[in-house]
Every structure is written in C-alpha cells, then in structure tokens.
Amino acid sequence: MIWAREEILTRSEIINIQNKGLKDTLNRIYNNVPYYKEKMKAKKITPKDIETIIDLKNLPFTEKDDLRKNYPFGLFTVKKDELIRIHASSGTTGKPTVVGYTRKDLETWSELIARLVTMAGATQKDVAQIAFGYGLFTGAFGLHYGLEKIGALVVPSSSGNTEKQIMLMKDFGTTILVSTPSYALHMAEVAKKIGVNPKEDLNLKMGLFGGEGSTEAMRNEIQNAWGILATENYGMSELIGPGVSGECTHLCGMHICEDHFIPEIIDPDTKEVLPEGEEGELVITTITKEALPLIRYRTKDITSLTYEPCACGRTTVRMAKIQGRTDDMLIVRGVNVFPSQIEDVLLKMKEIGPHYEIVLKKRGYLDFMEIKVELADESLLESYSALERLEKKIKHQLQVILGVDAIIKLVEPKTLQRFVGKAKRITDLRNEGGNQIG
Ligand code: DLL
Numbered sequence: 001m002i003w004a005r006e007e008i009l010t011r012s013e014i015i016n017i018q019n020k021g022l023k024d025t026l027n028r029i030y031n032n033v034p035y036y037k038e039k040m041k042a043k044k045i046t047p048k049d050i051e052t053i054i055d056l057k058n059l060p061f062t063e064k065d066d067l068r069k070n071y072p073f074g075l076f077t078v079k080k081d082e083l084i085r086i087h088a089s090s091g092t093t094g095k096p097t098v099v100g101y102t103r104k105d106l107e108t109w110s111e112l113i114a115r116l117v118t119m120a121g122a123t124q125k126d127v128a129q130i131a132f133g134y135g136l137f138t139g140a141f142g143l144h145y146g147l148e149k150i151g152a153l154v155v156p157s158s159s160g161n162t163e164k165q166i167m168l169m170k171d172f173g174t175t176i177l178v179s180t181p182s183y184a185l186h187m188a189e190v191a192k193k194i195g196v197n198p199k200e201d202l203n204l205k206m207g208l209f210g211g212e213g214s215t216e217a218m219r220n221e222i223q224n225a226w227g228i229l230a231t232e233n234y235g236m237s238e239l240i241g242p243g244v245s246g247e248c249t250h251l252c253g254m255h256i257c258e259d260h261f262i263p264e265i266i267d268p269d270t271k272e273v274l275p276e277g278e279e280g281e282l283v284i285t286t287i288t289k290e291a292l293p294l295i296r297y298r299t300k301d302i303t304s305l306t307y308e309p310c311a312c313g314r315t316t317v318r319m320a321k322i323q324g325r326t327d328d329m330l331i332v333r334g335v336n337v338f339p340s341q342i343e344d345v346l347l348k349m350k351e352i353g354p355h356y357e358i359v360l361k362k363r364g365y366l367d368f369m370e371i372k373v374e375l376a377d378e379s380l381l382e383s384y385s386a387l388e389r390l391e392k393k394i395k396h397q398l399q400v401i402l403g404v405d406a407i408i409k410l411v412e413p414k415t416l417q418r419f420v421g422k423a424k425r426i427t428d429l430r431n432e433g434g435n436q437i438g
Contacts, residue, residue, distance in 0.1 A: 003118040003150070004111070006259040007314045011307075014315070017259045019052045021287025026050055026059075029293055032077035035070055036295070053262055056285060057273055061296045064097060067238065072098040078291050088136040089237035090329075090336040093344050094401055096136070099237050100291040106145070108288055109240055112257050113146020116246035117176075119255060119312070120231040121206055124151030127172055131179035131187070132211065132334070133159040138241025139211050139334070143178045146243070152176070159183060159334075162190040169202050177207045180334035181214035181222060181230070185365035188225035199227035208233055210242055211334040213322050219251075234322065236299055238292070239284055245319055250311050253318030260288045263317060264296070265305055268326040279304045281326050282319065300327045330360065330426070332367045335404045339426060342371065342406075345397045351390050352376055355416040360428045367430060370407040371398075374416050381412065 002008060009017070026047035029036040039060050040046065050059065067075060068091050076083070084103050088096035101109065122128065128147045132139035134156060147154050155172055157165050159179070165187060168174065177184060184207055191198045198204065204226055210233035222230045234254050235242035244261055245254035256263050264273050265280040274280045282299045286292075302323040310318060330337045339358060346356055355374040360367060373394065380386050391408045398406050 001118055001123070002313065003115040006257075007115060007119075007255070007316060009259070009315055011315070014258050015053065018262050018287060021259070022050065022053055022056065022262065022285065023047065025285070025287050025289075025293045025295070028077050028290075029295065033075055035066070035074060056262065056264065056296065059285075059295050061271070061283065061298050062294050063298050064092060064238070064300075067097045068092065068095065071095050073100065075294075076100055076291050077293060078102055083291055085141075086136075087138045087141070087237055087241060089138070090338060090341060090402065092338045092340050094341065097238060099138075099241075102290040105240075105290050105292075108260065109142060109243055110145035110149045112240065112243035112260065113142055114149040115257065116233055116243065116255075117143070117146055117152075117208060118150060119246055119248045119314070120208055120233075121229065121249050122147065122150060122152055122176055122208070126152040126175045126205075127155060127203075128152045128176040128178055128208075129155040129157050129165065129169060129172070129174040131157055131159050131165055131177065131183060137211075137334075138235070138237045139180075140178075142235070142241040142243055143208065147176075147178075162187055163194055166191045166194060166196050166202075169204065170196065173203045175203055175205045177204055177226070177228070179207070179209060180211045181209045181218055181232075182212065182333065182365050182367065184209060184222050184230070185218070185225065188222070189364055198225060202226075204228050206231065208246075210234060210246075212331040213324075216321075232321070234301075234319065236301075238294060238297060239286060239299075240289065244284065248310065248312040248314065252310060253306060253320055255310070255314050255316045255318050256305075258316045261286055263305060263319065265303070266298075268300075268302075276305055276307055279320075279323060300325045300329065302326060328426070330358075330369075330428075332360065332369050332404050335402065337369070337402050337404060341402055342398065345401050346371075346373060346394070349390075349394065349397075350376065351380060352394070352410075353413065355418070356425060357416055358426045360426070360430050362430045368407060369404060370409060372409045372411050372416060374411055375413050378413055380410075 083100040085101040088098045091097045134140040206229045231247040233246040235244040245256040262285040264283040268281040282301045303319045353374045353376045357372040359370045394408050
C-alpha cells in the first residue's frame with residue numbers, strides 16, 4: 001500500500017514542489033536567522049538569486065559545527081514558545097546538537113514515518129514494539145507517532161531489559177520490532193537463551209531497523225534468526241530524526257521523501273556535486289521544516305542515489321545503504337560518539353594524562369567501548385580504592401556526556417603508545433568476528 005500521493009508524483013511535479021519549498025525555506029531562514037543571513041551575504045547571495053533547485057549548488061553548506069556555534073537555539077527560525085518538542089544528538093564536543101519542532105514539524109514527522117512504515121508493510125493491524133531508547137534520541141518518538149498515525153498498536157518498551165521485551169513480544173503478539181539492527185540480533189540470542197524460539201513461539205513478521213549501519217549479511221542474519229522481513233530506515237536528528245528515507249518491501253535502496261528533503265551527493269574533498277550513481281557524501285536541504293530548516297546540510301554519511309523506477313511504483317529517488325562516514329563519528333549501540341567528546345571528558349580530569357586509546361569490541365552482537373587511560377602519576381597506583389573511585393568517576397562522566405557505558409582500563413604512566421605523526425587512538429575490532437570480551 002502507498003500512504004501518500006506525494007510518493008508517486010512525476011519528476012516534474014516533484015521538482016515543482018522542491019523549487020517552491022527551497023524558495024520558501026530560504027526566505028524563512030534569511031529573514032529569521034542572522035547567522036544564515038551573514039553566511040549568505042559572505043557568498044554575495046540573497047534568496048532572490050535562487051530560482052530553482054539548479055541554483056542549490058551556489059548556496060553555502062551547513063555543518064554540525066554551525067549548530068554548535070549557535071547552541072542551543074541560535075539557528076531556529078521560530079521563538080522558543082512556538083516549539084513543542086526538543087530532541088538532541090551528540091555534538092562533537094561536550095554539548096549536544098539540539099533540534100526543535102513546532103506543532104507542524106511534529107505533524108510532518110509522523111506523516112513521514114507513516115509513509116515509511118507503510119512502505120515497509122506495516123498496517124493498522126500490527127503490534128509494534130519500539131525497542132529504541134525513549135529520550136533525547138529521535139528514534140523512539142519518531143517511530144512511535146508515525147506508527148500510531150497508521151493505527152498500529154504501539155508498545156513503547158524502550159531499549160534494554162531484553163528478557164522482559166521477549167516476554168512482552170510473546171504476550172502482546174508483537175508483529176513489528178523497531179530497534180537498531182545490532183539490538184535485534186542480540187534480542188534473538190536472548191530469546192533462544194530463555195527458551196523462546198523466535199520463529200515459532202512469536203508472531204513477529206517484520207522489523208523496522210535503523211539508527212546505525214548494517215550490512216546485507218547482517219540483514220540476512222536478522223531475517224534468518226527471527227524469520228521476518230528486515231527493512232532499513234535512515235535519518236538524522238538535525239534533519240528531523242528517522243523519516244528521511246526508508247526501504248519498501250523490495251529492499252532495493254531507501255526511498256527519500258523528496259517533497260520534504262532535497263538530496264545531493266558531493267565529493268567530500270572538492271565539494272562538487274556528483275552525478276547519479278556515484279558514491280559520495282549525502283547533503284540534504286530541508287524544504288518544509290519550520291523550527292530548524294537546514295540548507296545543504298552535510299550529513300557526512302557516504303551513499304549514492306538512483307532515480308531508476310522501483311518495482312513498488314514509488315517514483316522517489318532511492319539512496320543506497322550507508323557505506324561509512326567522512327568524519328570520525330563512531331556509532332556504539334546506536335549512540336553517536338565523537339572521539340573529541342571522549343577526549344574532552346578525559347582531559348578535564350587532573351588524575352589522568354593526555355594519552356588514551358579507544359577500542360571498540362563486540363560481545364555477541366553488542367558493541368562495547370573500552371577506553372585505556374594513562375594515569376598522570378604513579379602515586380595513585382598505591383591505593384586500590386582511589387583507582388576504583390577514579391575509574392567510576394570517568395565511567396560516570398562519560399555516561400553523562402555520551403550516553404554510553406564504557407569499560408575503563410587505567411594503565412600506568414607512560415605505557416600507552418606515543419605517535420610521531422597522526423595519533424591513532426581508535427581501534428575498531430567489531431568486524432573481526434568472535435567474542436572479543438570475556
Ligand atoms: O539515528 C535517526 C534514526 C533513528 C534513523 C532511528 C533511523 C532510525 P542520529 O542519532 O542523529 O539520528 O544519528 C544520525 O546515524 O548520520 C548515520 O551516520 C547514522 N544512521 C542512522 N540511520 C542509519 C542507517 C538517528 N539506516 C546518524 N544506516 C546518521 C546507517 C545510519 N547509518
């Protein structure tokens with residue numbers, strides 16, 4: 001089933017909507033956000049110079065750093081009392097990236113999710129268990145209201161407490177699982193461990209996954225473990241949250257909601273726009289958002305676009321699976337983590353020196369982040385309780401700032417590797433296979 005007519009427009013209809021949306025959005029930001037006005041002035045352009053989406057390439061990019069500089073509400077085009085929701089994702093340093101929604105933005109958001117979940121095969125008859133963490137993360141609330149909009153029965157179980165999740169799945173007859181792909185795999189393992197056969201004892205028919213990357217091999221594993229159709233969704237807080245694009249049941253790329261988002265693919269080095277089919281960094285311009293419209297937002301995610309017709313009948317452009325990122329952002333259990341944030345926390349503590357190493361590992365299907373930190377001086381080594389306190393303090397600070405648990409390993413002064421060139425502080429072992437933590 002197709003939820004909205006906007007999914008099957010002709011190319012010229014889509015372009016007309018985008019041309020108008022682009023002009024409206026430019027006027028909106030130019031007149032309401034001094035920072036944008038200055039940025040455009042520096043490029044000697046005003047909204048009048050932008051006639052159609054062909055002119056998009058002349059506009060300046062927006063980056064996470066622009067949001068950081070304007071923390072928390074500086075890029076919003078509405079007053080605070082017109083906002084009715086705030087979400088946030090990781091910033092590159094201590095402060096998060098804050099995003100806001102007007103009432104209309106929230107309506108748009110649930111409409112987009114309604115489209116994407118319908119595209120994946122969800123209907124009013126479904127029972128959807130949302131195992132994304134509720135909170136500042138956009139994943140849970142985004143899916144929640146879209147699934148309610150189509151009339152599905154929503155179970156807001158949030159993430160964690162896995163055995164209970166399995167029990168609820170069984171008792172409520174859950175048909176759709178919403179989670180990160182890695183959590184879905186972990187849940188299947190836990191189900192088996194507690195004597196529940198995911199294929200036979202449950203009623204699950206599909207999964208709506210996203211928030212982190214996954215390979216086709218991982219999709220196959222999920223489909224085999226649960227006996228379901230696993231579809232993928234892409235989005236990002238700054239752009240709206242989930243709701244930017246998603247797969248239909250043909251699983252051949254994620255349909256972008258083009259009447260709300262204009263995608264471009266650029267070469268991240270030259271910043272030139274690349275032709276259809278070429279891989280590069282995804283850049284998105286929002287054309288219907290009220291509170292936080294973004295012009296040419298550099299997602300740092302690497303993908304490619306195809307305008308080939310899809311067997312489902314939708315005419316929207318599709319983006320390929322994300323192939324990686326152009327920056328150093330790590331995704332640990334769906335949570336975005338910048339190494340700079342970790343460094344920020346560590347360097348504020350006088351007991352530890354400036355040397356650290358981050359190792360990403362897997363136990364089963366779950367990610368773990370281990371951080372080796374060098375003590376500033378040896379005297380701490382004499383007191384076990386002082387070491388334990390310090391470890392707890394670091395762990396707590398990282399949990400507060402990053403929202404993830406890290407395993408802290410304190411090591412003696414001057415024992416971590418020193419670098420003469422670029423420091424290599426991150427080792428990602430997650431794709432090496434096997435259990436990496438005992
Ligand atoms: O992860 C929004 C979302 C939630 C999308 C739930 C889909 C489902 P952020 O926390 O701001 O927002 O993280 C955005 O996550 O730039 C990508 O690097 C990564 N990401 C999100 N979805 C996918 C995906 C949400 N399907 C960042 N494949 C993005 C690969 C993804 N990476």
